[in-house]
Amino acid sequence: MSDIAAPRSSTRSRSLKGGGRNRSGQTNFELYSWLFMRLSGLALVVLVLGHLFTNLMLGGGITALDFGFVAGKWANPLWQVWDLLMLWLAMLHGSNGMRTIINDYAEKDQTRFWLKALLITAAIVIVVLGTLVIFTFDPCLDPSSTLSVCK
Amino acid sequence: MVPGSGLSSDRRIGLPSKPRIIPPGTLYRGHEGMWSWVAHRITGVGIFFFLLVHVLDTALVRVSPEAYNEVIGTYKNPVVGLMEVGLVGAILFHAFNGIRLILVDFWAKGPRHQRKLMIAVGIIWVVLFVPFVIRHLSHVFGG
Numbered sequence: 001m002s003d004i005a006a007p008r009s010s011t012r013s014r015s016l017k018g019g020g021r022n023r024s025g026q027t028n029f030e031l032y033s034w035l036f037m038r039l040s041g042l043a044l045v046v047l048v049l050g051h052l053f054t055n056l057m058l059g060g061g062i063t064a065l066d067f068g069f070v071a072g073k074w075a076n077p078l079w080q081v082w083d084l085l086m087l088w089l090a091m092l093h094g095s096n097g098m099r100t101i102i103n104d105y106a107e108k109d110q111t112r113f114w115l116k117a118l119l120i121t122a123a124i125v126i127v128v129l130g131t132l133v134i135f136t137f138d139p140c141l142d143p144s145s146t147l148s149v150c151k
Numbered sequence: 152m153v154p155g156s157g158l159s160s161d162r163r164i165g166l167p168s169k170p171r172i173i174p175p176g177t178l179y180r181g182h183e184g185m186w187s188w189v190a191h192r193i194t195g196v197g198i199f200f201f202l203l204v205h206v207l208d209t210a211l212v213r214v215s216p217e218a219y220n221e222v223i224g225t226y227k228n229p230v231v232g233l234m235e236v237g238l239v240g241a242i243l244f245h246a247f248n249g250i251r252l253i254l255v256d257f258w259a260k261g262p263r264h265q266r267k268l269m270i271a272v273g274i275i276w277v278v279l280f281v282p283f284v285i286r287h288l289s290h291v292f293g294g
Protein backbone atom coordinates (compact mmCIF):
# COMPACT_ATOMS: atom_id res chain seq x y z
CA MET A 1 0.00 0.00 0.00
CA SER A 2 3.02 2.22 -0.25
CA ASP A 3 1.57 4.03 -3.26
CA ILE A 4 -0.94 5.91 -1.14
CA ALA A 5 -0.03 9.56 -1.16
CA ALA A 6 0.84 11.27 2.07
CA PRO A 7 -2.04 13.09 3.74
CA ARG A 8 -1.86 16.72 2.74
CA SER A 9 -4.11 18.24 5.34
CA SER A 10 -2.30 21.00 7.09
CA THR A 11 -0.76 20.13 10.41
CA ARG A 12 -3.15 21.08 13.11
CA SER A 13 -2.29 23.86 15.45
CA ARG A 14 -3.26 23.53 19.06
CA SER A 15 -2.66 27.16 19.99
CA LEU A 16 -5.74 29.11 20.96
CA LYS A 17 -3.99 32.41 21.65
CA GLY A 18 -2.89 35.10 19.25
CA GLY A 19 -5.99 36.95 18.04
CA GLY A 20 -7.38 34.14 15.96
CA ARG A 21 -3.97 33.37 14.50
CA ASN A 22 -1.32 31.14 15.87
CA ARG A 23 2.43 31.79 15.85
CA SER A 24 2.90 30.55 12.35
CA GLY A 25 0.28 33.02 11.17
CA GLN A 26 -2.46 30.53 10.30
CA THR A 27 -5.96 30.76 11.64
CA ASN A 28 -7.12 28.11 14.06
CA PHE A 29 -9.68 26.72 11.64
CA GLU A 30 -8.09 23.28 11.62
CA LEU A 31 -8.06 23.19 15.41
CA TYR A 32 -11.75 24.01 15.63
CA SER A 33 -12.52 21.54 12.91
CA TRP A 34 -10.58 18.86 14.79
CA LEU A 35 -12.51 19.67 17.99
CA PHE A 36 -15.82 19.75 16.14
CA MET A 37 -15.22 16.26 14.72
CA ARG A 38 -14.85 14.94 18.26
CA LEU A 39 -17.74 16.80 19.89
CA SER A 40 -20.16 16.09 17.05
CA GLY A 41 -18.97 12.47 17.04
CA LEU A 42 -19.97 12.06 20.68
CA ALA A 43 -23.42 13.56 20.06
CA LEU A 44 -23.87 11.40 16.95
CA VAL A 45 -23.28 8.20 18.89
CA VAL A 46 -26.50 8.87 20.82
CA LEU A 47 -28.45 10.40 17.93
CA VAL A 48 -27.64 7.83 15.23
CA LEU A 49 -27.65 4.73 17.43
CA GLY A 50 -30.94 5.92 18.99
CA HIS A 51 -32.37 6.45 15.49
CA LEU A 52 -31.34 2.96 14.39
CA PHE A 53 -32.68 1.42 17.58
CA THR A 54 -36.14 3.01 17.39
CA ASN A 55 -36.50 2.40 13.65
CA LEU A 56 -34.95 -1.05 13.25
CA MET A 57 -35.15 -2.81 16.61
CA LEU A 58 -38.35 -1.70 18.35
CA GLY A 59 -41.77 -3.03 17.31
CA GLY A 60 -41.82 -4.50 13.83
CA GLY A 61 -38.47 -2.94 12.93
CA ILE A 62 -38.01 -2.29 9.23
CA THR A 63 -41.34 -3.93 8.34
CA ALA A 64 -43.23 -1.25 10.30
CA LEU A 65 -41.76 1.73 8.42
CA ASP A 66 -44.19 3.68 6.25
CA PHE A 67 -45.73 7.13 5.93
CA GLY A 68 -47.86 6.56 9.02
CA PHE A 69 -44.79 5.64 11.05
CA VAL A 70 -43.07 8.91 10.10
CA ALA A 71 -46.26 10.88 10.83
CA GLY A 72 -46.46 9.27 14.26
CA LYS A 73 -42.85 10.10 15.04
CA TRP A 74 -42.88 13.67 13.82
CA ALA A 75 -46.09 14.38 15.75
CA ASN A 76 -43.71 14.41 18.71
CA PRO A 77 -41.45 17.50 18.88
CA LEU A 78 -38.76 15.39 20.56
CA TRP A 79 -38.25 13.38 17.38
CA GLN A 80 -38.38 16.52 15.23
CA VAL A 81 -35.57 18.06 17.24
CA TRP A 82 -33.73 14.73 17.31
CA ASP A 83 -33.84 14.37 13.54
CA LEU A 84 -32.95 18.01 12.98
CA LEU A 85 -29.87 17.77 15.19
CA MET A 86 -28.89 14.47 13.62
CA LEU A 87 -29.27 15.91 10.12
CA TRP A 88 -27.13 18.97 10.81
CA LEU A 89 -24.46 17.30 12.89
CA ALA A 90 -24.10 14.25 10.64
CA MET A 91 -23.90 16.42 7.51
CA LEU A 92 -21.38 18.85 9.01
CA HIS A 93 -19.30 16.03 10.49
CA GLY A 94 -19.47 13.93 7.33
CA SER A 95 -18.72 16.87 5.00
CA ASN A 96 -15.84 18.01 7.14
CA GLY A 97 -14.46 14.46 7.06
CA MET A 98 -14.86 14.36 3.27
CA ARG A 99 -12.97 17.67 3.06
CA THR A 100 -10.01 16.08 4.87
CA ILE A 101 -10.12 13.13 2.50
CA ILE A 102 -10.20 15.39 -0.58
CA ASN A 103 -7.18 17.26 0.81
CA ASP A 104 -5.40 13.95 1.28
CA TYR A 105 -5.96 12.39 -2.11
CA ALA A 106 -6.68 15.09 -4.71
CA GLU A 107 -3.29 16.09 -6.05
CA LYS A 108 -4.07 19.04 -8.30
CA ASP A 109 -5.34 22.35 -6.92
CA GLN A 110 -7.99 22.43 -9.63
CA THR A 111 -9.26 18.96 -8.82
CA ARG A 112 -9.45 19.84 -5.15
CA PHE A 113 -11.29 23.05 -5.85
CA TRP A 114 -13.96 21.35 -7.94
CA LEU A 115 -14.38 18.43 -5.58
CA LYS A 116 -14.84 20.80 -2.67
CA ALA A 117 -17.27 22.95 -4.64
CA LEU A 118 -19.29 19.81 -5.39
CA LEU A 119 -19.13 18.72 -1.74
CA ILE A 120 -20.31 22.08 -0.40
CA THR A 121 -23.13 22.27 -2.93
CA ALA A 122 -24.33 18.77 -2.12
CA ALA A 123 -24.12 19.43 1.63
CA ILE A 124 -26.12 22.67 1.42
CA VAL A 125 -28.81 21.10 -0.77
CA ILE A 126 -29.22 18.12 1.57
CA VAL A 127 -29.25 20.15 4.80
CA VAL A 128 -31.76 22.68 3.44
CA LEU A 129 -33.98 19.98 1.95
CA GLY A 130 -33.89 17.83 5.10
CA THR A 131 -34.69 20.83 7.31
CA LEU A 132 -37.61 21.89 5.14
CA VAL A 133 -38.97 18.35 5.14
CA ILE A 134 -39.03 18.21 8.94
CA PHE A 135 -40.70 21.62 9.29
CA THR A 136 -43.21 21.40 6.46
CA PHE A 137 -44.23 17.78 6.96
CA ASP A 138 -47.98 17.35 6.58
CA PRO A 139 -49.33 14.14 8.17
CA CYS A 140 -52.78 14.82 6.69
CA LEU A 141 -51.49 14.14 3.16
CA ASP A 142 -52.55 10.65 4.13
CA PRO A 143 -56.39 10.54 3.93
CA SER A 144 -56.54 7.55 6.27
CA SER A 145 -54.49 9.28 8.92
CA THR A 146 -55.80 8.67 12.41
CA LEU A 147 -53.79 11.48 14.00
CA SER A 148 -56.06 13.91 15.87
CA VAL A 149 -54.70 16.96 13.99
CA CYS A 150 -56.21 15.62 10.77
CA LYS A 151 -59.79 15.32 11.99
CA MET B 152 4.54 7.35 2.48
CA VAL B 153 1.91 5.16 4.02
CA PRO B 154 -0.83 6.71 6.10
CA GLY B 155 -0.16 5.41 9.53
CA SER B 156 3.60 5.44 9.21
CA GLY B 157 3.72 8.11 11.84
CA LEU B 158 4.96 11.02 9.77
CA SER B 159 1.75 12.90 9.24
CA SER B 160 -0.95 12.65 11.84
CA ASP B 161 0.27 10.48 14.62
CA ARG B 162 -2.92 10.60 16.68
CA ARG B 163 -4.58 8.16 14.30
CA ILE B 164 -2.02 5.53 14.87
CA GLY B 165 -2.06 2.83 17.46
CA LEU B 166 1.63 2.32 17.94
CA PRO B 167 2.26 -1.01 19.63
CA SER B 168 4.10 -0.58 22.88
CA LYS B 169 6.90 -2.97 22.03
CA PRO B 170 8.44 -3.69 18.67
CA ARG B 171 6.93 -6.83 17.20
CA ILE B 172 8.20 -9.12 14.56
CA ILE B 173 5.74 -9.55 11.77
CA PRO B 174 5.80 -13.05 10.39
CA PRO B 175 6.42 -13.16 6.65
CA GLY B 176 3.70 -14.29 4.30
CA THR B 177 0.70 -13.40 6.44
CA LEU B 178 -2.07 -11.33 5.03
CA TYR B 179 -1.87 -9.01 7.98
CA ARG B 180 0.83 -6.39 7.73
CA GLY B 181 1.36 -3.13 9.50
CA HIS B 182 0.03 -2.04 12.83
CA GLU B 183 -3.53 -2.31 14.06
CA GLY B 184 -3.63 1.47 13.83
CA MET B 185 -3.14 1.22 10.10
CA TRP B 186 -6.16 -0.90 9.30
CA SER B 187 -8.35 0.79 11.88
CA TRP B 188 -7.49 4.12 10.27
CA VAL B 189 -8.33 2.82 6.80
CA ALA B 190 -11.55 1.23 8.09
CA HIS B 191 -12.56 4.42 9.89
CA ARG B 192 -12.11 6.35 6.66
CA ILE B 193 -13.96 3.85 4.45
CA THR B 194 -16.90 3.55 6.85
CA GLY B 195 -17.09 7.36 7.20
CA VAL B 196 -17.32 7.79 3.42
CA GLY B 197 -19.86 4.99 3.12
CA ILE B 198 -22.14 6.45 5.80
CA PHE B 199 -21.85 9.90 4.21
CA PHE B 200 -23.07 8.68 0.81
CA PHE B 201 -25.84 6.66 2.44
CA LEU B 202 -26.99 9.80 4.26
CA LEU B 203 -27.20 11.83 1.03
CA VAL B 204 -29.53 9.21 -0.49
CA HIS B 205 -31.40 8.72 2.79
CA VAL B 206 -32.40 12.39 3.10
CA LEU B 207 -33.62 12.27 -0.50
CA ASP B 208 -35.77 9.18 0.11
CA THR B 209 -37.16 10.65 3.34
CA ALA B 210 -38.03 13.83 1.41
CA LEU B 211 -40.64 11.77 -0.49
CA VAL B 212 -42.94 12.21 2.53
CA ARG B 213 -43.51 15.69 1.07
CA VAL B 214 -44.52 14.23 -2.30
CA SER B 215 -47.17 11.69 -1.33
CA PRO B 216 -47.68 8.85 1.13
CA GLU B 217 -47.73 6.42 -1.83
CA ALA B 218 -44.38 7.62 -3.19
CA TYR B 219 -42.77 7.35 0.23
CA ASN B 220 -44.24 3.93 0.99
CA GLU B 221 -43.10 2.58 -2.35
CA VAL B 222 -39.50 3.65 -1.85
CA ILE B 223 -39.31 2.70 1.84
CA GLY B 224 -40.76 -0.64 0.69
CA THR B 225 -37.48 -1.39 -1.09
CA TYR B 226 -35.76 -1.15 2.32
CA LYS B 227 -37.69 -4.30 3.25
CA ASN B 228 -36.41 -6.32 0.30
CA PRO B 229 -33.99 -9.12 1.36
CA VAL B 230 -31.06 -7.85 -0.71
CA VAL B 231 -31.42 -4.32 0.67
CA GLY B 232 -31.97 -5.88 4.10
CA LEU B 233 -28.50 -7.40 3.87
CA MET B 234 -27.06 -4.02 2.83
CA GLU B 235 -28.62 -2.53 5.97
CA VAL B 236 -26.73 -5.12 8.00
CA GLY B 237 -23.54 -3.87 6.35
CA LEU B 238 -24.48 -0.25 7.01
CA VAL B 239 -25.18 -0.84 10.68
CA GLY B 240 -21.96 -2.85 11.04
CA ALA B 241 -20.07 0.07 9.52
CA ILE B 242 -21.75 2.62 11.79
CA LEU B 243 -21.10 0.58 14.92
CA PHE B 244 -17.44 0.32 13.99
CA HIS B 245 -17.11 4.02 13.08
CA ALA B 246 -18.90 5.11 16.26
CA PHE B 247 -16.89 3.06 18.75
CA ASN B 248 -13.61 3.42 16.93
CA GLY B 249 -14.38 7.17 16.94
CA ILE B 250 -14.80 7.07 20.72
CA ARG B 251 -11.46 5.26 20.92
CA LEU B 252 -9.80 8.06 18.91
CA ILE B 253 -11.36 10.62 21.25
CA LEU B 254 -10.12 8.77 24.33
CA VAL B 255 -6.62 8.55 22.90
CA ASP B 256 -6.68 12.31 22.31
CA PHE B 257 -8.28 13.53 25.53
CA TRP B 258 -7.71 10.89 28.19
CA ALA B 259 -4.23 11.19 29.64
CA LYS B 260 -3.86 7.42 29.92
CA GLY B 261 -5.47 6.78 26.52
CA PRO B 262 -2.27 6.44 24.50
CA ARG B 263 -0.91 3.95 27.02
CA HIS B 264 -3.94 1.72 26.67
CA GLN B 265 -4.07 1.66 22.87
CA ARG B 266 -4.23 -2.11 22.57
CA LYS B 267 -6.86 -2.52 25.27
CA LEU B 268 -8.99 0.20 23.68
CA MET B 269 -8.79 -1.58 20.31
CA ILE B 270 -9.88 -4.83 21.89
CA ALA B 271 -12.72 -3.02 23.67
CA VAL B 272 -13.93 -1.63 20.32
CA GLY B 273 -13.94 -5.18 18.92
CA ILE B 274 -15.86 -6.58 21.87
CA ILE B 275 -18.49 -3.81 21.91
CA TRP B 276 -18.90 -4.19 18.18
CA VAL B 277 -19.61 -7.94 18.42
CA VAL B 278 -21.90 -7.56 21.45
CA LEU B 279 -24.10 -4.99 19.68
CA PHE B 280 -23.86 -6.31 16.13
CA VAL B 281 -24.78 -9.97 16.70
CA PRO B 282 -28.16 -9.32 18.40
CA PHE B 283 -28.87 -6.64 15.81
CA VAL B 284 -28.27 -9.03 12.92
CA ILE B 285 -30.48 -11.71 14.45
CA ARG B 286 -33.41 -9.38 15.07
CA HIS B 287 -33.10 -7.42 11.84
CA LEU B 288 -32.81 -10.47 9.61
CA SER B 289 -35.77 -12.10 11.33
CA HIS B 290 -37.78 -8.98 10.38
CA VAL B 291 -36.44 -8.93 6.83
CA PHE B 292 -36.94 -12.64 6.19
CA GLY B 293 -40.34 -12.60 7.90
CA GLY B 294 -39.60 -14.23 11.22
Ligand code: HEM
Pocket residue numbers: 034037038040041042044045048090091093094095096097098100101163191192194195196198199202242245246247249250252253
Ligand atom coordinates in the same frame (compact mmCIF):
# COMPACT_ATOMS: atom_id res chain seq x y z
C1 HEM C 1 -21.72 7.67 15.30
C2 HEM C 1 -20.91 8.53 15.87
C3 HEM C 1 -19.64 9.02 15.21
C4 HEM C 1 -18.44 9.19 15.87
C5 HEM C 1 -18.13 8.91 17.34
C6 HEM C 1 -17.52 9.70 14.89
C7 HEM C 1 -16.22 10.06 15.17
C8 HEM C 1 -15.29 10.47 14.26
C9 HEM C 1 -13.94 10.88 14.57
C10 HEM C 1 -13.35 10.98 15.98
C11 HEM C 1 -13.34 11.16 13.41
C12 HEM C 1 -11.87 11.50 13.24
C13 HEM C 1 -11.61 12.88 12.84
C14 HEM C 1 -10.12 13.09 12.66
O1 HEM C 1 -9.38 12.13 12.38
O2 HEM C 1 -9.71 14.23 12.84
C15 HEM C 1 -14.29 10.93 12.33
C16 HEM C 1 -14.02 11.08 10.99
C17 HEM C 1 -14.96 10.95 9.99
N1 HEM C 1 -16.31 10.68 10.16
FE1 HEM C 1 -17.22 10.23 11.89
N2 HEM C 1 -18.15 9.82 13.66
C18 HEM C 1 -19.45 9.44 13.82
C19 HEM C 1 -20.43 9.46 12.83
C20 HEM C 1 -20.22 9.76 11.49
C21 HEM C 1 -21.27 9.87 10.48
C22 HEM C 1 -22.78 9.72 10.74
C23 HEM C 1 -20.64 10.15 9.30
C24 HEM C 1 -21.24 10.39 7.90
C25 HEM C 1 -22.24 11.18 7.67
C26 HEM C 1 -19.21 10.22 9.56
C27 HEM C 1 -18.23 10.49 8.62
C28 HEM C 1 -16.90 10.68 8.89
C29 HEM C 1 -15.89 10.94 7.89
C30 HEM C 1 -16.12 11.02 6.37
C31 HEM C 1 -14.67 11.12 8.57
C32 HEM C 1 -13.28 11.43 7.98
C33 HEM C 1 -12.41 10.20 8.01
C34 HEM C 1 -10.95 10.52 7.79
O3 HEM C 1 -10.52 11.69 7.81
O4 HEM C 1 -10.19 9.55 7.62
N3 HEM C 1 -18.99 9.98 10.91
N4 HEM C 1 -15.48 10.50 12.88
Ligand code: HEM
Pocket residue numbers: 048051052055056062065070073079083084086087088090129130131133134198202205206209210226235238242
Ligand atom coordinates in the same frame (compact mmCIF):
# COMPACT_ATOMS: atom_id res chain seq x y z
C1 HEM D 1 -31.24 1.25 7.53
C2 HEM D 1 -31.12 2.19 8.41
C3 HEM D 1 -32.08 3.35 8.52
C4 HEM D 1 -33.45 3.38 8.41
C5 HEM D 1 -34.39 2.24 8.12
C6 HEM D 1 -33.85 4.76 8.62
C7 HEM D 1 -35.17 5.20 8.59
C8 HEM D 1 -35.58 6.52 8.71
C9 HEM D 1 -36.93 6.96 8.79
C10 HEM D 1 -38.17 6.06 8.75
C11 HEM D 1 -36.93 8.32 8.88
C12 HEM D 1 -38.14 9.24 9.02
C13 HEM D 1 -38.19 10.00 10.32
C14 HEM D 1 -37.83 9.20 11.55
O1 HEM D 1 -38.12 7.99 11.62
O2 HEM D 1 -37.20 9.79 12.46
C15 HEM D 1 -35.55 8.75 8.87
C16 HEM D 1 -35.10 10.04 8.92
C17 HEM D 1 -33.78 10.42 9.04
N1 HEM D 1 -32.68 9.57 9.15
FE1 HEM D 1 -32.73 7.56 9.04
N2 HEM D 1 -32.74 5.53 8.86
C18 HEM D 1 -31.64 4.71 8.80
C19 HEM D 1 -30.34 5.07 9.00
C20 HEM D 1 -29.90 6.36 9.20
C21 HEM D 1 -28.52 6.75 9.45
C22 HEM D 1 -27.36 5.80 9.50
C23 HEM D 1 -28.51 8.11 9.60
C24 HEM D 1 -27.36 9.06 9.89
C25 HEM D 1 -26.17 8.94 9.45
C26 HEM D 1 -29.87 8.57 9.43
C27 HEM D 1 -30.26 9.89 9.47
C28 HEM D 1 -31.55 10.34 9.29
C29 HEM D 1 -31.91 11.75 9.24
C30 HEM D 1 -30.94 12.93 9.35
C31 HEM D 1 -33.31 11.79 9.08
C32 HEM D 1 -34.17 13.06 8.93
C33 HEM D 1 -34.31 13.34 7.46
C34 HEM D 1 -34.94 14.68 7.13
O3 HEM D 1 -34.60 15.68 7.75
O4 HEM D 1 -35.75 14.72 6.19
N3 HEM D 1 -30.69 7.49 9.21
N4 HEM D 1 -34.74 7.62 8.77
